[in-house]
Structures are given as C-alpha cells and as structure tokens.
Amino acid sequence: MSLSRVTPSDGHPPAPSASLSAPCGAKVQDMNPTCRLAAVLVAAATGIGMDEILAPRRASAAAANARQLAMYLAHVGFGLTQADVARCFRRDRTTVAHACRRIEDMREGAFDAEVTRLEACAHWAAEA
Numbered sequence: 001m002s003l004s005r006v007t008p009s010d011g012h013p014p015a016p017s018a019s020l021s022a023p024c025g026a027k028v029q030d031m032n033p034t035c036r037l038a039a040v041l042v043a044a045a046t047g048i049g050m051d052e053i054l055a056p057r058r059a060s061a062a063a064a065n066a067r068q069l070a071m072y073l074a075h076v077g078f079g080l081t082q083a084d085v086a087r088c089f090r091r092d093r094t095t096v097a098h099a100c101r102r103i104e105d106m107r108e109g110a111f112d113a114e115v116t117r118l119e120a121c122a123h124w125a126a127e128a
Contacts, residue, residue, distance in 0.1 A: 023048075035088030038074035041121055042066050044113065056090060068099035069115070075100055077122030 031039075031054075039053050043066070051068055052063035067089065075084045075096060082100070086093040107115055 032080075032084070032088045034078045034080055035070075035074050035085065037125055038078060038122065039070045041118055041125075042070040045118060054089070070104055071096050071116055071117075072101040072103040072115075073122055074077060077119045078126055 018069050039050060042048070043050050043053055046062070046066045046069070048063050048066035052059050055063060055067075058064045071089055071091070074080050074088065075082055080088075082093045082096040082118050085096045089096070103115065
C-alpha cells in the first residue's frame, strides 16, 4: 500500500472529501478529537475522504486500508487504547488489533517512511 496520490495538473494534491458525516448520523465534530485528528491526517495523506474512512462498512479496499492506518495511528501514534480506538471508529477491539498488526506487517521501504512521517505528525500534534 502506498500513500502517494495522483497529483492533478495544477500541481496540488487532491483535497480530502469535504463531507463531515460519520456513521449512524454522528458528526465528525462529535468524535473523540484524537481519533478525528488521526483520521484527518490519514485522509490528507491518502486522498481518501473522511466519509469513507468513517463509513460503517468496509467500502473500497483503499478506504479499508486508510481506515486501518487511521486506527493504527490513533493507537500507536497517539497512544489511545485499542478499546478507545474501537469506540471512536465504531468497530470491535479485535478489528483494531488486526488493523495494527496489518500495518506493522506492511512497514517496509517507502510505506514505512510515510507511516513514520504520519507518526511524527501525530507526536508533534500531541505535544502542541
């Protein structure tokens, strides 16, 4: 999985989806701020919209991968428990554990460097 995106002809990366709806009618603004920040960082890095990352179902493979990365970032980068991350993303704790194992297993080469940058952003944001 790569975090790189296709850049439009104007040279700017595509903006993440502007939709702020979360599953079950909740608003992203009502979400735990730490989980929301993890999801926003991943949305910006991948070009996958927040509505897809927070969708109640798996959706596309790209959205599922972005959701797993956001869960990983919330747990590893921000230090939330897997149970807290599961509540934020409306998933089971075992789903978060699977996501974290999957991202760890994929950490090689360019993907590892990009995840490391996201973790650095998370640590910087947590200290701000």
